[in-house]
Structures are given as structure tokens and as C-alpha cells.
Amino acid sequence: MGKKTAQKINKSRAIRRLVIWYKRNSAVTSIVDTAASSAATASNVAGNMVSGAGSVVTTASNVAGNVAGNVVSSAESVVNTASSVVSNASSIAKNTLQPLVFDPLKRLQNNDNILDRVEESQPKRIWIAVDGMGGDYAPGPILEGCLEAISRFPINIKFVGKIEKVKDAAEKTGLAELLENEIDNNRLELIDSGEPIGMNEEATAVRKKKNASINVAMDLVRKNKAEAVYSAGNSGAMMASAIFRIGRLKGIERPAIGALFPTRDQTRPVLVLDVGANTDCKPSYLHQFALLGNIYAKDVLQVQKPKIGLLNIGEEECKGNDLSLKTFELLSSEKSFDFGGNCEGRDVLSGSFDVVVCDGFTGNILLKFLESVGGVLLDILRSELPRGRRGKVGSAFLKSNLLRIKKRLDHAEHGGALLLGVNGICVIGHGSSKSLSVVSALRLAHSAVNHGVMDNLNQLQKLQVLNS
Numbered sequence: 001m002g003k004k005t006a007q008k009i010n011k012s013r014a015i016r017r018l019v020i021w022y023k024r025n026s027a028v029t030s031i032v033d034t035a036a037s038s039a040a041t042a043s044n045v046a047g048n049m050v051s052g053a054g055s056v057v058t059t060a061s062n063v064a065g066n067v068a069g070n071v072v073s074s075a076e077s078v079v080n081t082a083s084s085v086v087s088n089a090s091s092i093a094k095n096t097l098q099p100l101v102f103d104p105l106k107r108l109q110n111n112d113n114i115l116d117r118v119e120e121s122q123p124k125r126i127w128i129a130v131d132g133m134g135g136d137y138a139p140g141p142i143l144e145g146c147l148e149a150i151s152r153f154p155i156n157i158k159f160v161g162k163i164e165k166v167k168d169a170a171e172k173t174g175l176a177e178l179l180e181n182e183i184d185n186n187r188l189e190l191i192d193s194g195e196p197i198g199m200n201e202e203a204t205a206v207r208k209k210k211n212a213s214i215n216v217a218m219d220l221v222r223k224n225k226a227e228a229v230y231s232a233g234n235s236g237a238m239m240a241s242a243i244f245r246i247g248r249l250k251g252i253e254r255p256a257i258g259a260l261f262p263t264r265d266q267t268r269p270v271l272v273l274d275v276g277a278n279t280d281c282k283p284s285y286l287h288q289f290a291l292l293g294n295i296y297a298k299d300v301l302q303v304q305k306p307k308i309g310l311l312n313i314g315e316e317e318c319k320g321n322d323l324s325l326k327t328f329e330l331l332s333s334e335k336s337f338d339f340g341g342n343c344e345g346r347d348v349l350s351g352s353f354d355v356v357v358c359d360g361f362t363g364n365i366l367l368k369f370l371e372s373v374g375g376v377l378l379d380i381l382r383s384e385l386p387r388g389r390r391g392k393v394g395s396a397f398l399k400s401n402l403l404r405i406k407k408r409l410d411h412a413e414h415g416g417a418l419l420l421g422v423n424g425i426c427v428i429g430h431g432s433s434k435s436l437s438v439v440s441a442l443r444l445a446h447s448a449v450n451h452g453v454m455d456n457l458n459q460l461q462k463l464q465v466l467n468s
Contacts, residue, residue: 125154125187126449128442129217129226132161133196134233136431140169142232145438147178150187152439153446158226160191160217191216196233199431203236206244214238218245221424228445230416232429232438239277242422249457254278255421256289257360257428258296259367263351270348271297272311272356275363275417283326286310286357287334291460292420293355294337299451300444301354309343309353311362317342323359331357371430416441418448420457425449 130146132139139161146157159166170176182188194211206215214233218241220226231238239255248255258273273289274281290308297306310327312320317328319342331339343356348366358366416437419426427445429437 125156126446127156127158127226128445129158129160129220129229131214131217131231131233132159132166133193133213134231135429135433136199137434138232139166140173141434142438143169143179144173144175145435146188146442147175147182148435149439149442150182153443155442155446157188158191158220159188160193160213163190163192166190197237199234201234201237203234203240206237206241214241215245218242222246227449228425228427230427230429230441230445232431232433235276235428238426238428239419242419242424242426246422246424249421249423249460251460252288252421254285255419256292257417258293258420259417261349261370263349265351268351269301270353270356271301272348272358272363272366273420274358274360275367276360278360281323281359283323283330286327286359287330289357290331290337290355292457293357295456296418296420296453297354299453299456300447303354305338306354307338307340309340309347309356311356311358312342312344315342315344416444418444425454
């Protein structure tokens with residue numbers, strides 16, 4: 001390959017990475033735009049005040065003579081000074097914030113050596129295996145989400161599915177060209193598989209359908225050809241495949257599905273587990289769920305000392321059924337994490353706990369209930385807004401707030417749940433997942449790999465309680 005050709009390839013890669021950089025720093029761009037818009041509005045207001053003051057000067061001069069004219073002229077001078085201050089503030093805000101957004105592009109234009117520095121600063125891309133045939137709408141939306149995630153995060157995708165169906169879906173959704181480009185760039189690989197496990201099939205079907213897409217994807221993790229696996233298909237089948245193909249962590253009796261729930265503090269979600277893998281649990285299962293959740297909260301959520309709660313019908317330690325009472329005793333005596341006591345249903349989203357443990361039956365009901373809250377809340381708000389012109393004006397003012405509320409409560413924003421307790425990183429998506437959910441789930445998988453979750457989970461086997 002010639003030197004010029006190599007430079008062109010490096011430059012195109014750098015430009016693609018800058019586009020990704022701008023997307024990730026869209027918040028800064030938004031601040032700049034908001035600051036400029038606010039300054040412009042303030043300047044218009046100041047200008048109107050100056051104009052109004054000028055009219056007052058003329059009127060007052062005609063009516064009251066030179067004395068009133070001098071007084072109002074002073075007012076005009078004050079307004080002019082205020083306008084100048086607003087203009088200066090706008091300039092300062094613009095000069096301060098814009099370099100954060102536009103300097104990288106200027107440096108690329110002014111110095112070709114930046115290409116090498118951009119190349120070196122990029123994090124290593126990780127391979128994630130995706131069950132492309134799992135989910136109610138697969139493979140189209142799953143493929144769309146994967147292509148979007150590749151452009152956002154430092155990940156590569158091994159897309160497992162029936163290749164003919166995948167390519168047909170790409171043609172129908174207008175993704176064929178982008179798919180071929182990513183294949184040529186070695187950022188996406190299509191891997192053929194057999195028939196998928198249906199959503200209504202028993203989990204044991206993974207033993208009969210050895211070439212099912214979830215089995216092939218799981219084998220990629222087992223053979224170290226991928227560092228994580230994602231599926232929006234049959235969650236029971238994924239759990240069974242994970243246990244049969246990559247195995248459980250030593251000392252963990254049953255894996256658990258952990259889902260992130262929003263809280264009052266949008267920067268601090270709560271991890272709830274189990275939310276569906278184990279409908280019937282023993283106290284030892286819940287104890288192990290707490291140990292798994294504690295490590296996840298430390299590594300991925302970056303909580304220094306996670307507070308663990310046991311979902312129950314009351315705060316008092318004497319409340320609850322036999323499972324709750326025996327689990328409370330186990331968690332109270334555990335020294336490796338901070339047990340905060342019983343957590344009532346109203347406290348799950350309060351932010352008082354970082355991890356909440358429960359049996360899979362209760363957790364799944366809680367998860368499905370939360371999924372409906374966002375839509376119901378928005379419907380109630382819409383119905384309560386006044387109709388007619390007043391309603392339209394009010395809706396216009398509240399639109400951005402309502403969208404933010406929906407985003408915080410939308411399960412698609414959280415994407416998927418982590419299957420904790422197996423010897424690999426497995427992310428389970430909702431059966432109705434579309435592209436946004438897939439992007440969020442792949443972000444979760446990348447974060448888990450990046451924070452070395454498996455290294456710390458493997459340390460659990462050293463605990464005496466798991467060896468007894």
C-alpha cells in the first residue's frame with residue numbers, strides 16, 4: 001500500500017472518529033447553542049427597551065421640556081449599558097464554550113500529525129456477539145441498532161443469524177449499503193446459524209437446536225472470539241444456553257437477571273435482581289444475588305459502597321414470609337457488603353438503595369409494572385392539559401419536559417438486563433426491543449467489559465460462604 005493511500009485511509013478514519021466525538025459531546029454543543037440563543041434573546045429584549053426608552057425621550061421632551069428629557073436620556077444611557085453588558089456576556093460565553101466543540105476540527109485542518117494522535121487515543125474496540133434472530137421484530141431492528149452502536153461506541157459486532165434473512169431485512173430497511181461498508185471495515189461480521197429458539201418454546205429447546213442463533217452466539221464467547229453476548233430473544237433459552245455453553249461461576253447456585261431502574265436521582269439508578277430468571281428461590285439464592293449485585297454496582301455503576309436492600313412488605317425485620325425472614329438473617333450477618341435492611345415497594349425508586357434483591361417472580365412483576373408507568377404518566381398529563389389554544393401553548397412549553405420524563409422512565413433507554421452468575425457477560429434485551437433498546441443494551445455490554453466485571457465476579461469463589 002502506497003504512502004498516499006495510507007494517509008487517505010488514516011484521514012478518513014480520523015474524520016469518522018471526530019464525528020463520533022461530536023455525537024458524544026452533543027451536550028457541550030447544546031450548551032453553546034443555548035448560550036448563543038439566550039444571548040440573542042437578551043439582546044433583542046435590550047434593544048426593544050432601548051427603542052422604548054427613545055420613544056419615551058421624545059414624548060417626555062415634548063411634554064415636560066428639557067428637564068424630563070435629561071432624566072429619560074439618563075434612563076436610555078442605563079439601558080444602553082445593560083445592552084452592552086449582555087452583548088459582552090454573550091461573547092464571553094461563546095468564546096469560552098465554542099473551543100470545546102470546534103478545536104479538534106481546527107487542529108485536524110491545521111496539522112496532519114493529529115491523525116497519529118487521534119489513532120493512538122482511541123480505545124481498543126471489543127467484539128460483541130449478537131443473537132440477530134432473537135426478538136419479536138428480528139432481524140431488522142436488531143441489525144439497525146447494531147450498526148448505530150458501532151458508530152457510537154468502540155465495539156465490533158459478530159451478528160449471528162440466517163444470512164439470507166439478515167440481508168433481505170437490510171434491503172427492506174435501506175441498510176444494505178451501510179452493512180456492506182461495516183463488513184468491509186471489519187467492524188461487523190455475519191455468522192450463519194440455524195433456526196432460532198421461538199419466544200414460546202421451552203428453554204430446553206437449546207439442547208435440541210444446537211445450531212440456534214443463541215447457541216452459536218454463546219459459543220463465540222466460550223471460544224473467546226467475543227467478549228460479551230446480547231440477545232432479545234427467549235430469556236429462558238438464553239439462560240439455559242449460558243449455563244450449558246459457558247457455565248456458572250463457581251459457588252453460584254443460580255444466575256440472576258439484574259435490571260436497572262430509574263430513581264429520583266437520574267445519575268444513580270438502582271439495580272434490581274432477580275427480575276425473572278428464578279421464580280422459586282431459596283434464601284441462599286438471594287444471598288448470592290446480593291453478592292453479585294454488590295460487585296456490579298461497584299464496577300459498572302461506580303458506587304463506592306453500595307447499599308443493599310431486601311424487597312419486603314415492611315421495614316421491620318420481623319415482617320415478610322418465610323423466605324424474607326431467613327434471607328434477612330443471612331444478609332444481616334454478611335460482612336462483605338453494606339446491608340441496609342428491608343426495602344418496601346415505595347422505596348425501590350427513592351434512591352435510598354443501590355441494589356435491591358428479590359425472587360424472580362416478584363422482580364418480574366415489578367419490572368413489567370415499571371415499563372408501563374412512563375406511557376401511562378404521559379397519557380395522564382396529556383389528558384389534564386387544557387384544550388384549545390391554551391392547551392396548545394401549554395403543551396409547547398412542556399414538550400421538552402415531557403420528553404425528558406418519558407426518556408427517564410422508558411425501558412428502551414436502559415436497553416437490557418445483565419445475566420449475573422454465569423462465566424461471561426450476557427445481556428438480555430426485551431422481546432419487543434427495537435434499535436434504541438439494542439443500542440442501549442450494547443452500551444451496557446461494553447461498559448461491563450470495560451470495567452472488568454468478570455475479573456471481580458470470579459473473586460467471589462474465594463468467599464467462605466460460597467465454599468461452605
